[in-house]
Amino acid sequence: MSTGKRQPSRPRWWRRGAPAALTGLAAAAAAIGAGELVAAFTGADSSPVLAVGSQAIDLTPTPLKDYAVRTFGTHDKFVLLSGIHATLVLLALAAGVLSARWRPAGVAVFLLFAGVGAWVAAVRAVAVWPALTAGTVGAVVLWWLSGLGRRACRSESSGPTRRTVLGATGGVLAVGVVADLGGRALAGARSSVAAARAGVRLPAPAHPGPALPPRVHPDIAGLSPFTTANRDFYRVDTALTLPQIDPRRWSLRVHGMVDRPLELDFDQLLRLPLEELDYTLSCVSNEVGGPYVGTARWLGASLPALLRRAGVRAGADQLVGRSKDHMSIGTPLDSVLDGRPALLAVGMNGEPLPVAHGFPCRSVVPGFYGYTSATKWLVDLEVTAFAAYSPYWVERGWDRHGVVRTASRIEVPAPFAHLRAGAVMVAGTAWATHRGIAAVEVRVDGGPWRQAHLAEAVGPDTWRQWTWEWADAQPGTHTLQVRATDATGATQPEQRQPPFPAGATGWHGIVAIVE
């Protein structure tokens, strides 16, 4: 080069812009860290990131939410939080660059954040302090770092060097990340009800469930067990952090169109005669052949008995359950009272309800999808009318009744399994909760339907497993399909419908390769 001077390898906007952007990132880390630390004392659901995330879930249009559950399944919340964090990173980088040009601009971005966070907190009725602290800390830190940066640029001999600015930025970033992780760990430890749950002693049932007949489960490798272990039970809810309810501070209010409103604490609930119920719970969002279904032995008090004690008034046709996390779930009242074993459940497969499944109390009403019957973290029951109130999912367009549709799936062989020609065992599960399964049929390559062998039934409220021997599988690629008939004689329709708004329909099929 003519000057003999080493040319900068990167353009000027990068040399100036990248460190400036980093100051924005560091300020954001400090802000989030401060917010989490304060939230550790004001309650986990006041964390600004979680509050904004929860608000986003509630504002998400139904088709998008449906898509998210379908595409990301149980990871939908992780995807949402990642999206929020990615958005924050981009905004923070921009705030850093802005404040290098004009210091008040970056500060304004953080104050705007504080405003949005505080507004969301107010709407959700959680503490506004975490959001206000976060915004203020972010604004002050960015003001300070961008000041340092300017003075370094003017390269006053006594002023800070570029190295000092980068060091300060890195230090703030590290402190922010540590505060974030620490705040979240502290919030978890402070609010955890793990110890309280471990201390719960469930009484023996007054009405124990009969032992499961041994032949409810065909012993075939790859077929799901009849009873789903708690740790394998699907989880669907809108909770970004699991509500932590200390049973000693829990109570259930029963009110609305009743003659004698009542309130019941956990000890009183446990003193009621408890029943055991084997019951298959399923989610309306389950696709044909999907995994959002499970069977457990639930233990709980009779829900209809409690409603009778309160005295249901004429004209009521809906029972609305509300949870600690403000979910509302409405069930047709005549069904709850028609003699089916509806429960206020406290136990699941021999232990207190896991926190993820509604500890300390949830409802279950056989025959209905979870979204119209199975309120987790239940704290309030209101007897009302459909005309008077639309619960959360109904407000978002889902069918207000939510009666479980007949469903069946092939579990063995697995999709695209490579099989040896000859005799092949086909097996799976079918459910039509509260109606019961009367028949399951299987067909190969669109040929005639063949009756599957039904394993023993426990009752109409649980799924039924089935097997079918494919006697002479020939080499080639084959399609296997299944359909079930419920105890009313209705066979699953072939026509495919998506889960929205009343549950998926259509036959499940798999492709198998016979060699």
Ligand SMILES: Nc1nc2c(c(=O)[nH]1)N[C@H]1C(S)=C(S)[C@@H](COP(=O)(O)O)O[C@H]1N2
């Ligand atoms: N509080 C609360 N209860 C809830 C929900 C929820 O989002 N919040 N989701 C419902 C839905 S859609 C289903 S399918 C079941 C799932 O129960 P599980 O997670 O125990 O399997 O819970 C129901 N109860």
Ligand SMILES: [Mo]
């Ligand atoms: Mo669901």
